[in-house]
Amino acid sequence: MAETVIKILLAEDDPNFGIVLRDYLELHDYEVTLCVDGCKGLTAFRKGTYDLCILDVMMPEKDGFTLARDIKKLNPNVPLIFLTAKTLKEDMLEGFKIGADDYITKPFDSEVLLCKIRAILNRKAGAGTAKQEQSEFVVGQYVFQPKLRLLIRKGQEQKLSPKEADLLRMLCQHLNDVLPREEALHQIWHEDSYFTARSMDVYIAKLRKFLKEDSTVEIINIHGQGYRLCVHNGALL
Structure with a gap:
């Protein structure tokens, strides 16, 4: 063939x-x-x-x-x-x-x-061809479906770009723990450089905007380490 x-x-x-x-x-x-x-x-x-x-x-x-x-x-x-x-x-x-x-x-x-x-x-x-992953995460009021790249809140759907979905998936997998900056850069951007790091910052800002309707959810910048997705009085499945 x-x-x-x-x-x-x-x-x-x-x-x-x-x-x-x-x-x-x-x-x-x-x-x-x-x-x-x-x-x-x-x-x-x-x-x-x-x-x-x-x-x-x-x-x-x-x-x-x-x-x-x-x-x-x-x-x-x-x-x-x-x-x-x-x-x-x-x-x-x-x-x-x-x-x-x-x-x-x-x-x-x-x-x-x-x-x-x-x-x-x-x-x-x-x-x-990625290995089977969790098909759905519940983050506060949001339901995130990585495969479909959908972030849903109260019936309202937000379609994410591939990098936005990959980054949010990794944050969900590290819920209330630090997602190391280097890990995300190498897995998503395949390079850890000044410019890819700045690109990641831009995508973090986009995710914060998408998640802003639920005050119990926040993405915290852990200086010198990475980012942490926190759900206060919430749950993630």
Whole structure:
């Protein structure tokens, strides 16, 4: 049986760099669609099915951040890697807020990019073959269903992103105990770095917002260690 071809959408406005990167990825058996601006990238994404998107941040017509937001509206689960010539922390944090899986600053080692792509795709594949886990957690007034990525309170459903669901699942598994920061970073992001740590902080903030309607539930920052999900006078099954 033939192996499934991995399809990558590459949006890069530098034609020379884009062609070189496309050819390099195709040499490693990826099928790559190269688009020279964000608008063409969105058109291509609407027409095709992609396993991963690599987006340059600075592009004409539509920048990479705007393109990423549009793509996430169409498919919130597709992995994203941003490419940029800028090293501003604010830009990197913005990328992670949108839902980036990684952020690579130009110039970069093409083998490093290849390793990151493989890690992201392996993580995505692993999510579909993960061992059997607890199907439902009760956290105060909330019911959390990890497999469906649903957080339910009084009949109201909140759909979580894959990383939000993974992080909340790990917090539930460590209820009233500390979830070590390094453990979450390695299991969910597969890397413990400044930027992945900042990304995790963003996701913690999102979970706090989702859980704010129940005053008995809180996520506490344990300085230098990690986070703790606490349920006061509540229960978790």
